[in-house]
Amino acid sequence: MQSQRVRPTVVETTDALLGPKQTYRTVTETISDIVLTPLRRTPWGWRIGFVVAGLGLLVYLYSLAVLFTVGVGIWGINIPVAWGFDIINFVWWIGIGHAGTLISAILLLFRQDWRTSINRAAEAMTIFAVVCAGIYPLIHTGRPWLDYWLLPYPGTLGMWPQFRSPLEWDVFAVSTYATVSILFWFVGLIPDIAVLRDRARHPLVKMFYGALSLGWRGSAKHWQRYEVASLILAGLSTPLVLSVHSIISFDFAISQLPGWHVTVFPPYFVAGAVYCGFAMVICLLIPIRRWYGLHNLITLKHFDLMGKVMLASGLIVAYGYFCEIFYAWYSASLFEYQLILTRTIGPYAWSYWALILLNVAIPQLLWFKRLRTNLPLLFFVSVCINIGMWFERWVIVVLSLHRDFLPSSWGFYTPTVWDWATYIGSFGLFFFLFFLFIRLLPMIAIFEVRDLVHKTHEETAHGHVGETGRAELA
Amino acid sequence: MLRRTRRQLPAGAAAQPTLYGLVAQFDDPDKLIQAAAQARSAGYTKLDAFSPIPLHGLEEALGLRRTRLPWLIFAGGLAGAAGIFALATWVNLVAYPINIGGRPLFSWPAFIPITFEGMVLLASFAAVFGMILLNGLPMPYHPVFNTPNFERATTDLFFLAVESSDPQFDLTKTRQFLESLGAQQVSSVNN
Numbered sequence: 001m002q003s004q005r006v007r008p009t010v011v012e013t014t015d016a017l018l019g020p021k022q023t024y025r026t027v028t029e030t031i032s033d034i035v036l037t038p039l040r041r042t043p044w045g046w047r048i049g050f051v052v053a054g055l056g057l058l059v060y061l062y063s064l065a066v067l068f069t070v071g072v073g074i075w076g077i078n079i080p081v082a083w084g085f086d087i088i089n090f091v092w093w094i095g096i097g098h099a100g101t102l103i104s105a106i107l108l109l110f111r112q113d114w115r116t117s118i119n120r121a122a123e124a125m126t127i128f129a130v131v132c133a134g135i136y137p138l139i140h141t142g143r144p145w146l147d148y149w150l151l152p153y154p155g156t157l158g159m160w161p162q163f164r165s166p167l168e169w170d171v172f173a174v175s176t177y178a179t180v181s182i183l184f185w186f187v188g189l190i191p192d193i194a195v196l197r198d199r200a201r202h203p204l205v206k207m208f209y210g211a212l213s214l215g216w217r218g219s220a221k222h223w224q225r226y227e228v229a230s231l232i233l234a235g236l237s238t239p240l241v242l243s244v245h246s247i248i249s250f251d252f253a254i255s256q257l258p259g260w261h262v263t264v265f266p267p268y269f270v271a272g273a274v275y276c277g278f279a280m281v282i283c284l285l286i287p288i289r290r291w292y293g294l295h296n297l298i299t300l301k302h303f304d305l306m307g308k309v310m311l312a313s314g315l316i317v318a319y320g321y322f323c324e325i326f327y328a329w330y331s332a333s334l335f336e337y338q339l340i341l342t343r344t345i346g347p348y349a350w351s352y353w354a355l356i357l358l359n360v361a362i363p364q365l366l367w368f369k370r371l372r373t374n375l376p377l378l379f380f381v382s383v384c385i386n387i388g389m390w391f392e393r394w395v396i397v398v399l400s401l402h403r404d405f406l407p408s409s410w411g412f413y414t415p416t417v418w419d420w421a422t423y424i425g426s427f428g429l430f431f432f433l434f435f436l437f438i439r440l441l442p443m444i445a446i447f448e449v450r451d452l453v454h455k456t457h458e459e460t461a462h463g464h465v466g467e468t469g470r471a472e473l474a
Numbered sequence: 475m476l477r478r479t480r481r482q483l484p485a486g487a488a489a490q491p492t493l494y495g496l497v498a499q500f501d502d503p504d505k506l507i508q509a510a511a512q513a514r515s516a517g518y519t520k521l522d523a524f525s526p527i528p529l530h531g532l533e534e535a536l537g538l539r540r541t542r543l544p545w546l547i548f549a550g551g552l553a554g555a556a557g558i559f560a561l562a563t564w565v566n567l568v569a570y571p572i573n574i575g576g577r578p579l580f581s582w583p584a585f586i587p588i589t590f591e592g593m594v595l596l597a598s599f600a601a602v603f604g605m606i607l608l609n610g611l612p613m614p615y616h617p618v619f620n621t622p623n624f625e626r627a628t629t630d631l632f633f634l635a636v637e638s639s640d641p642q643f644d645l646t647k648t649r650q651f652l653e654s655l656g657a658q659q660v661s662s663v664n665n
Contacts, residue, residue, distance in 0.1 A: 152565065158569075160569055160570040163566060164577075166587075172587070172592070173587065180594060180598045183599070184602075186602070187605070191628070195526075195628040195629065198626070198627075214613070215614045215616060216628075218524045219522050220523040220529070221522065221538060223528040223529070223532075224528075225608055232543075236551075236594050237594075237598075239594070243591065450526055451527045454503065
């Protein structure tokens with residue numbers, strides 16, 4: 001059954017979601033063969049990437065080991081800046097995750113067919129980003145072996161978590177988000193794992209995917225419940241993803257620090273999360289598409305549309321930056337006013353201006369379709385946005401903390417080598433998991449792309465513009 | 475694993491495999507939907523269809539009833555929301571009351587974020603595990619896997635099964651009927 005690995009001919013198209021002459025069979029084979037080819041025929045990009053990510057993971061494990069034996073004193077945090085890299089990176093990573101849920105859930109509800117080729121990889125990115133994010137607050141507690149105290153459970157201590165605290169809301173939001181993301185991802189995978197089971201030749205491989213597929217056989221009754229479950233999960237995930245980053249913004253907004261105590265934070269945080277997450281999806285998909293020759297499934301139109309989403313969410317974020325300056329003036333609060341001066345001409349002014357350059361100025365290139373479909377340039381802009389969004393969290397966390405109301409309690413924050421090692425190491429963890437994913441599971445939702453083929457065929461057959469056409473106009 | 479030919483038969487039963495039914499193979503989704511509708515109007519009731527993509531129109535053609543899954547999910551969501559809200563209330567009023575600046579112990583607006591998260595969590599559990607269990611999964615073995623070419627039911631082939639337990643089932647007549655619907659191949663499949 002398994003044919004020779006076909007290198008599809010490269011036809012770059014900006015106006016279709018599928019390359020020419022795609023059938024149920026070609027899409028199934030193109031995607032599942034990536035997983036089912038023997039290890040020796042894995043692309044070099046994957047092998048090198050996997051080794052580098054593995055080394056990064058070792059750096060992570062080593063820095064965690066040092067942290068657990070010595071304590072959080074190895075980091076640069078102290079009073080007044082008690083939240084440093086750990087919280088910056090927590091917010092940054094979880095923001096990256098949000099694009100995956102947006103693509104898989106919100107675009108499903110809006111019936112945007114362009115999500116089908118990219119949703120699986122984006123959901124995987126969500127889960128791994130949430131893993132990286134979730135570890136940060138846990139290790140930040142100082143005594144991570146007591147982290148289970150965060151959960152409400154009846155114990156001999158007679159102690160309960162404080163449900164009125166946004167930090168406790170965070171525990172619920174992030175753990176629910178991680179659980180629901182994994183469930184949603186697995187549900188999407190079931191029919192595709194059945195494809196791998198049916199196409200695998202080696203009995204052990206067949207057994208592995210056979211067990212994971214739960215015995216899926218594509219029965220009409222099963223599809224019926226499956227579709228209902230997917231749709232309702234999408235409906236549940238949509239408010240969930242908005243709630244998660246809103247709750248994370250409450251960690252800041254519920255406090256009374258200048259620069260934190262603002263009502264614009266929830267929408268501004270959510271838009272920033274989507275912005276940064278889409279940038280990360282693009283950074284991941286451009287090389288993967290090249291290594292695996294997926295030009296027929298992930299077309300330039302996908303990148304064009306993702307570029308538009310980035311531009312829109314980037315403008316919301318830019319509006320947020322403008323708002324901060326506006327209400328510092330409008331509030332007539334001396335402390336808010338002083339904060340803006342600290343940001344723009346203070347000791348950390350370079351980071352604020354880097355943020356404006358990377359997050360507001362450079363992404364304006366995305367206004368032009370020619371530039372959105374120029375992949376090297378799009379990759380560059382996406383990397384800039386990722387760094388820019390990291391600076392945004394740096395500006396929020398460090399700049400507000402280091403100078404609060406009383407000049408005598410002002411301080412300074414400099415990250416140490418361990419801050420950097422943990423941060424770089426978390427990339428190792430993220431990419432290690434991601435490379436494993438693209439080797440072991442189909443990185444594009446096979447049955448959804450088949451469905452897209454079906455719809456495309458129907459349109460051509462009936463000679464009218466159906467759902468796909470409408471989605472393309474949007 | 476999926477090619478196990480027969481299940482453990484009860485004592486006394488001959489080693490003779492029993493018939494699961496007839497399975498017709500189609501190469502086109504529209505043909506499958508049409509065939510399912512015709513089989514149903516011909517009076518067959520024990521029908522099932524297998525396709526690599528969810529097909530709209532197939533449910534109606536087979537006369538499937540709407541699933542009760544949404545009600546299950548609703549119940550899950552309600553239980554999650556009520557459970558977490560009740561827990562937060564009980565903890566703050568009874569188990570661990572803490573006076574913070576004289577604010578009321580029952581400060582319910584502060585419980586809303588976790589109430590929402592609890593609702594989403596249990597509703598999602600109900601959606602996923604409800605879907606899996608109502609579908610009778612995990613089920614590693616099913617007789618339909620014995621159908622020739624069935625490994626392509628997850629790629630590009632479409633199948634319609636008439637089970638032998640159907641009151642109208644007749645090996646010759648049903649086979650002729652299925653062939654008349656434009657099936658590429660009709661196979662009799664054993665349990």
